[in-house]
Amino acid sequence: MPKPDTPSTTVAVDLGARSYEIAIGAGLLAQAGERIKPFLKRPLVAIVTDSNVAARHLDHLQESLRKADIRARAIVLPAGEATKSYQHLAETCDGLLSAGIERRDMIIALGGGVIGDLAGFAAAILRRGVDFIQIPTTLLAQVDSSVGGKTGINSPHGKNLIGAFHQPKSVLIDIALLDTLPKRELAAGYAEVAKYGLLGDAPFFSWLEGNAPALFAGDAQARIKAITTSCEMKARIVAEDETETGVRALLNLGHTFGHALEAAAGYSSRLLHGEAVAIGMAQAFRFSERQKLCAQGTAARVEAHLTSVGLPTRLGDIPGDLPGPEKLLDIMRQDKKEVAGKLTFILVRGIGEAFITRDVAEEDVLAFLAEEQTGE
Numbered sequence: 001m002p003k004p005d006t007p008s009t010t011v012a013v014d015l016g017a018r019s020y021e022i023a024i025g026a027g028l029l030a031q032a033g034e035r036i037k038p039f040l041k042r043p044l045v046a047i048v049t050d051s052n053v054a055a056r057h058l059d060h061l062q063e064s065l066r067k068a069d070i071r072a073r074a075i076v077l078p079a080g081e082a083t084k085s086y087q088h089l090a091e092t093c094d095g096l097l098s099a100g101i102e103r104r105d106m107i108i109a110l111g112g113g114v115i116g117d118l119a120g121f122a123a124a125i126l127r128r129g130v131d132f133i134q135i136p137t138t139l140l141a142q143v144d145s146s147v148g149g150k151t152g153i154n155s156p157h158g159k160n161l162i163g164a165f166h167q168p169k170s171v172l173i174d175i176a177l178l179d180t181l182p183k184r185e186l187a188a189g190y191a192e193v194a195k196y197g198l199l200g201d202a203p204f205f206s207w208l209e210g211n212a213p214a215l216f217a218g219d220a221q222a223r224i225k226a227i228t229t230s231c232e233m234k235a236r237i238v239a240e241d242e243t244e245t246g247v248r249a250l251l252n253l254g255h256t257f258g259h260a261l262e263a264a265a266g267y268s269s270r271l272l273h274g275e276a277v278a279i280g281m282a283q284a285f286r287f288s289e290r291q292k293l294c295a296q297g298t299a300a301r302v303e304a305h306l307t308s309v310g311l312p313t314r315l316g317d318i319p320g321d322l323p324g325p326e327k328l329l330d331i332m333r334q335d336k337k338e339v340a341g342k343l344t345f346i347l348v349r350g351i352g353e354a355f356i357t358r359d360v361a362e363e364d365v366l367a368f369l370a371e372e373q374t375g376e
């Protein structure tokens with residue numbers, strides 16, 4: 001268990017029989033073996049990871065497992081969003097079966113949101129469901145995708161359209177893993193941190209305005225506080241609405257606009273998921289101002305903060321051409337956030353005051369997107 005000098009916190013995800021804990025601290029990867037062992041029926045696990053993460057952290061995880069007398073087989077997939085595909089799902093499932101993973105065994109997802117989503121989904125369907133543990137290695141995965149049990153892959157029809165709710169048995173967040181993360185990826189993950197403040201915690205957003213520089217500079221206390229606060233909010237919302245029939249949709253702040261942009265940019269390095277969310281959140285605030293739902297100047301404050309950490313906030317920040325407003329709206333319609341033909345938007349009455357609405361006229365969205373494209 002943690003050495004007394006290792007700062008760490010725990011967040012509970014309260015889901016009855018599916019409850020679990022998120023451990024957050026510096027250096028937890030070295031303790032992975034002893035932390036994971038109590039969850040195992042036999043000392044065997046399969047690790048799913050990607051090539052970037054494997055090169056930097058797989059050895060350390062394997063060493064920690066070895067010290068705890070746990071045998072591990074690793075499946076190393078290519079890095080990138082394209083890995084959340086049918087092809088790599090099949091490769092993963094067959095790899096897990098070849099590794100001898102049985103119904104009562106454990107899969108470990110070591111990676112960012114791509115690996116967490118794919119490995120989690122493989123765990124959900126392999127032998128009708130096996131257990132898995134998340135060891136998220138990007139900031140985005142540490143504050144968002146590793147918590148809450150949404151797993152899945154992309155289809156040619158859109159992002160995350162094939163998936164399942166499958167909760168992990170535990171989440172181990174080692175903030176030291178962020179030290180090897182490229183700055184652009186750190187900023188993209190930070191968009192999801194800011195999201196929690198923007199959707200429901202104005203004091204947290206103010207704290208971030210003051211402490212983002214320390215967080216980006218690697219300050220452990222700032223990182224632990226930001227990640228813990230984010231996980232607490234996500235855990236609270238997920239406990240209230242595990243399968244997104246209501247309040248969980250608030251977590252999609254910035255995602256209706258953002259997903260359309262991500263799709264338009266071809267899910268490529270042109271625009272990372274977190275960057276799309278940053279632009280989408282700025283748009284949600286600008287659109288809310290335009291609809292006179294929130295005070296003028298609120299969007300400018302949000303944009304100023306996101307820009308200060310190097311995140312894009314405008315369509316013009318995306319390199320290359322984008323489709324016109326009609327096409328963007330079309331992409332939004334194909335997104336799973338459409339219910340009974342009505343688009344769902346997360347709009348705001350102020351910082352920390354997001355709400356869910358299906359009461360948005362498409363003409364208003366089209367007019368707004370046209371203004372956004374001409375940079376008005």
Ligand SMILES: NC(=O)c1ccc[n+]([C@@H]2O[C@H](COP(=O)([O-])OP(=O)(O)OC[C@H]3O[C@@H](n4cnc5c(N)ncnc54)[C@H](O)[C@@H]3O)[C@@H](O)[C@H]2O)c1
Nearest residue numbers: 052079112113114115137138140141144145150177180181
């Ligand atoms: N399940 C959910 O609730 C949920 C929520 C939000 C996002 N997502 C999904 O998460 C995905 C995005 O996740 P992501 O931003 O973590 O992307 P990612 O998994 O592709 O990781 C980003 C890049 O960083 C590399 N990387 C990861 N950890 C590293 C480390 N410690 N050091 C160096 N490089 C490292 C990866 O190899 C990759 O190249 C999207 O597919 C999105 O749909 C899921």
